[in-house]
Amino acid sequence: MMATALSKKRDVWSLVTILVLALYAVILVYPLTRLLREAVITPDGQFTLDGFRSFFGQRYYVRSIGNSLKVSITTTIVTLILGVPLAYFYQMYEIKGKSLLQILVILCSMSAPFIGAYSWIVLLGRGGIFTKMLAAVGIQVGSIYGFKGILLVLSLQLFPLVFLYVCGALKNIDNSLLEASINMGRSGIKMFLTVVIPLAMPTIIAASLLVFMRAFADFGTPLLIGEGYKTFPVIIYDAYFSETGGNHLFGATVSIIGIVITAGIFLIQNWFSRRHRFTMNALNTIERKQAHGLKNVAIHVYSWFVVILAFLPQIYVIYSSFQKTSGKLFVPGYSLDSYRFAFTHLKKAIPNTFKIGITALGFMIVIAVLIAYLVVRRVNFANKIIDTLSMVPYIIPGSVVGIALVLSFSKRPLMLTGTATIMVLALIIRRIPYTIRSSVAVLQQIPLTIEEAAISLGASKMKTFFTITIPMMGNGIISGAILSWVTIITELSTAVILYNAHTITLTLAVYTYVSRGSYGVAAAYATILTVTTIISLLIYMKVTGNKEVTL
């Protein structure tokens, strides 16, 4: 009787399990242990907690944790306040130009946050365009540097995630639930608060975690607009780059503290979401209604105002890329000089973006599909470990991944630092949790009986996988891949630690020129990036055959 159970385990998929485990051991477990080792062992082999002592001994460092938590929590709250009602209006009511509205929201979510930061500085900062216009009519905006600026930029950057998640949840609510609510005398705002929100709660919690993690790990925004308001990722970055020689002790220590915090947040969220778990399946999806009168006006004003506000930085970036420059300054008139400069300098940035991105994407899809299959169809202890391991990068700040990789792969035989390989590796590690999740979701939609049917008709396990499972997952895999692609090309926080002149990408080029103050060139690179994103999205919509993007 045991033989049956064992023979089921010992097949081609067991080999895949072993290979995937080995892969994770090398690219994830090893770097993280290296990081931990570096944090608590001195170069001459002594155990030490000096790093932790000096971190917690200085108010400057401890305060950065407080700052980061404050930024992340307030950002999460603001994004919920902005995103949930927008999603509700979008799914419940007819809004003029709703397709465009949605595309703009997606574009907002997909640009690098630091681009938003520098645009807002130009728009609302000291001597900003809006600042001057508003001052002319007697309105003082006050300083947008520090906490307020970070909150503004991150909220407008991240609420689209809430919007997209919650839209997905609302699509799963059966219309008859709402009709039942109305039938029992509860409609409007009361229904929104007591029926719709609770029904969307599992999704809202998931979206909150995503926003929180992004806000917590984001390092470009506070660096540009924070002006002395130091958040944790900035400290990590500073600690790493201020190290001299081979002693990365402090950088590693700070990284470990970072992981502990994010892991803690993740566990809290997990505990929370377990109490709000249920599944829904909409037979009748909600139909959009036409609102009337004042309500209709209010819905339109709110929706478009929020979206335009969020998209403003991108418009400004595109506009300023065509402005005439003299040195680093913008001068009146228009020209293509910035583009000319962009294409003649850092020539590698564009090809690198595609080379590194596509390579990473290819590996990610293959690994993610295999892992998804193991996790969904082959539930056993080893595969549960894989499932957990695959989600670990989800909670590790990008800069920490970068540091861990540098620590692990800067000596022979694994001398990868400075190569494109390490950039690819970093992207795979960081982005694969998302690809796995989407593959898992797709696979769960496919009834197991379909595969059993193939097997009972004499197809081998591998044949079943390649001729039945993969083709059925096809569209789901491709659409997931395109979304991953967009996040790949806008990745900054890990790449900024790993790149050099040979492996620079578009996003890094924008970052480089923003930090040098050459806004014109930065805008040109950013525009190229935005255009690439738009094209990718159009392909996505073509492939999925609809205009709805769900994450």
Add this chain to the structure above:
Amino acid sequence: MSVDIKIRNAVKRYGENTIIPDLSLDIKEGEFFTLLGPSGCGKTTLLRMIAGFNTIEGGDFFFNEVRINDMDPVKRNIGMVFQNYAIFPHLSVEKNVSFGLKNRNFSKEEIVARTDQFLKLVKIEEYRSRMPERLSGGQQQRVALARALAITPDVLLMDEPLSNLDAKLRVEMRTAIKEIQNEIGITTVYVTHDQEEAMAVSDRIAVMDKGEIQQIGLPKSLYQRPANLFVATFIGRTNLLESHLEIVDGKTFVTLPGDYKLEVDTIKAEERKEQDIILSIRPEELFVKPFDEEGVAAYVDDAVFLGLNTHYFIHFENGEKAEIIQESQIDSIIEKGTKISLGVKTEKINVFDAQGKRNLVEGVINDLDAHIGDL
């Protein structure tokens, strides 16, 4: 080539949960055999153990003399029809049917010929190039059947194949399934919770409850001589009356409400002793007597006219309720509140012990312990 199936002491556990404690069963070659039971009784679990999709925690499964416990599902040569059909949505009807053939060493011509043959058999040859999403439920069902049969399996397994169809189509499809099975003569194991469907298609039926087989037999035996109370209530409708069995002058009597004594001469000899019993009287086993004849007194609560038959809901003088089915008469439906006198078709009723575990009446056939050959 069809096979017989022998199952000995099968055990199925999920962790701590035992679904099937100890189950033995023989299915004859070429037979249409149905596993019938309420949801959660373990019938689908057993079917999937035969198919090889569930692990077997104990016991032995044989196709003829071959033990299949450790045989890969691919090698068991089984045709399976799933509840949700499991049609490959990305393949056309024709490709679905030929899928299994391509996994075997058939020549191209043979594949085409066999695909044609089975598309014709299930009467869907005109939809051969359609994609599954453009087929109705019944048509998808036919594709699933053709696909399962095309590989000439030794055994055909069907897991609630009709439960996703509407009532009319279900009747039509079950006739089609029965016809096709007769034509090919393949050993078929069919799972359903619908007793009427089971009666309509099966050669023999095994009634299951809580992972155990209650009775195996012909549809007729199960209905007329159920082995225990569970089978009596699960197959068809019946009125249950707590009663008492007594012997007077060597004759056996049961008590009906109002202390009406009814002589029952079908009780097994060894059970003819005074004891508490449960009477199972099906609605058609009661009939309304002309008013002046002696019978069990009852009052009509409601009457439902259903065309061929009229159902009467009645209560006896002690308050117990029952249902009667009478062939509809042209002139009258008995008014509510009318006092009537009831007769009983004594030879048809069943008598169970007080626990409902045993039928005390002669003529109960239960193949549960009848095994084919020796192992």
